[in-house]
Amino acid sequence: MSTYKSFIGLEIHIQLNTKSKVFCSCKTSFGDEANTNVCPVCMGYPGTLPALNQEAIRKGYAVAKALHCNLAERCHFERKNYFYPDLPKNYQISQFAAPLGTEGWIEIDYQNQRKRIRIKECHLEEDAGKMIHAGDMSLLDYNRTGTPLLEIVTEPDLEFGDEAEILLHELRRLVRYLGVCDGNMEEGSMRCDANVSINLAGQGLGRKVEVKNLNSSRFVRKAIVHELERQAQILDKGAIVLQETRLWNENRDQTETMRSKESAHDYRYFTEPDLPPFSPDKEFLASLDKILTELPLDRKDRMSKAYGLSAAQADFIAEERPFADYFEQTVKLGADATNVAAWLCGDVQKVVNRENVAVYESKLSANRFASLIKLLDKGTISGKIAKQVLDLVFDEDKDPEVLVKEKGLEQLTDRKTIRGLVDQVLANNSKAVAQIREGDQKPLGFLAGQVLKESGGKADPRIVQEILTEVFSLK
16 A cells, blocks of 8 residues: 555535425434335425425535535535435435535544545435345335435545544534534434545546445444555556445445446436525525534634643543533533543543433533532542542432531541541551561551541541651651
8 A cells, every 4th residue: 555545535424403304394203113204295206396494404504614615605406316216206306516515624633633624515415215125125214215414525635544434523523513413323314425546646536436325434444444455456466446336344344346336427417497596695694603603623622722631631521512511611610620621531421321321411410510629629528538429419419518518528637636547547557667667668558548448538648648757757
């Protein structure tokens, strides 16, 4: 591969989460009984007329704007003619000549660098149905037929499989932030085709191979890696890579031929006669601002700078919009940002994973979380006790201050009382004391642990260490 340059472009399809389909009033819920959400329009019966779903095109325009695209002042639909059993009309209503967004971009973090990937276009179309292959027969479910599908086409700016995986992850975050798609690839609401080619460095694009219907970001990465290696082996032999469409066989970890690659003219595009062109007015464009929000990569950058978070912490917290909102709400209530981030990424995450609940929907409200962090920062409770209080919040559904008072969990800071505990521990551990007197400081940690144990975990560890240091005249 060292002598070749790779060119990878993605075609990413996202199902827009409207209540009804893009050209009819059938509902779009996932998992319903097969062929129950259908009507004469989405089944392609003669004499039926499509009607454009305004919410679908609004959400499509919002995604295009978030991807920095030029928004079409006038877009229209075409019929894309091809036959598949899961497309009853034998054509798909799509956009070809005038998509709703063009010439945009999205950025990704790759190998500690920011990389910009150009977006060729965003176009709105209807989804096809679903085929289920069972032995020697195929079953058809048309519930998905007509679901609004936004296709985002990138330029061939990617070079590696892991770049493509990162791009998919970033785009998934973006559409979830906007609230236009749940991004669940396992349910088919986000799918991807990859266009892959290689050529000798400096000689431009190679012969493109399309890998279709990839339903996980991991499969996208693996399919691209395999395809790059396969094409390199072909060129190494002096042969020509066939321009074709291939499928990913996840059981064999390889791509396999599906059909020869179609060109645009093979689809015989022509203007959809039953749908008028769409021209967004000022009111429509203004309505996009209700969908748009600070995007995940921008939020990650801002939180990292504003709160002094590490790159890993900022990335983790910015992953989901409600999670990032929860973090910032907790900080606004007076909790230290670095401590909030550390607990969210550590102990809190462990508890919510155990409870199988999102933290922003859990018993640990932002107010309770801020209270817990402030109790810790003030020295009212120790870190060990804070973990105990965290568990109690989930077990008893009470505020941290109430739990600390009810359970008597305030941290012991009285030096005279702690000195008494130290003297008691020293008297019971003469061997460890002798070792320290002889210059071996290893037992100090053991003794400190014994003092904390005697105090029920409530003694301030810092004061315990100070007193032990004084007792043994250590510096």
